[in-house]
Amino acid sequence: MGDAGTARSAIMIADAWVLPGVTGGKQGLLRILVDQGAPILRESLTRLAELRDPQEVLASASRAAREEHGSVIRVLLTTAPHDETAAEGLRSSTKRYRSTLAAIAKHLHELVEGMDARSLIRAG
Template sequence: MSTRTSPRRADYAALTRQAIIDAARTLFAERGFFRTKIDEIAELANVAPGTVYAVGGGKQGLLGIMVDEWASAPLLKESLERLPALRDCHEILALVASASRQVREDHGAVMRILLNAAPHDDTAAQGLRESTERYRGTLAAVAERMHELGGLPDGVDIRRATDILWFYFGYSGYFTLTDDNGWSLPEAEQWLLARCEQALLLRPAS
């Protein structure tokens, strides 16, 4: 007897998994990670509670899946691959600003969930540590490329440049401007880019 999964069954399983992830993301964002119940995720995804555990591994497992999707976003890899070909630091910072805005559009809800849950949940805290390490690693690669091009001012080494990039394009910059102040993401992108150029470049844009 064949044990192969039929294409139709595989498609259904994939759709079910995505429905559960989408339901969890929606409820985590609306009600908070800790207030959301498995039964509520199951109801919104139109599946049995046992399916949520089987497919997603419970709330911690679902949060981990969301973090992995954020960390493995193709945009981050594509941005890093473009770095060696860029020879103008203004273009590099524009790339960082654009990519970080796109990540907020695609994964901002997961970032907020993780930041809110991390102080109270070990799984979320570990996910945040790993995500932050990867994120800062990307910014460190940007700082190193800018250093290679001689675009950093005196007294700003790669580590300090990474810190400055994190200040503008880390978690808080976009969220403060959009969530607290009501700015649009494009407005926040342009403002953060302009301020970062002034702070970081040897020859800021005029």
């Protein structure tokens, strides 16, 4: 079952078992998912300041942001066409995600600025 099938299954299970106890029903659950993505991206940015090796930046901060936040985005992508709360969550999550990736790209640029491209290739 693909991501869309998994997301639909998760929502059906949530409807039956979880939603009665979540304030705000399905919209409340979606807000919780969106809110849980923010700390993941903040952690990537915090860790980014410590990294000085370009390969480590790519392997650590960039990868963590993509992998950890990706599951939230997949659920929102599946749900957004049918639910305005999910659509708004997708917009705000995408904005945060892009901002994080821009900070990672800027940090990488600062690390490699002035380096010889051949030395970067050989290091990899």
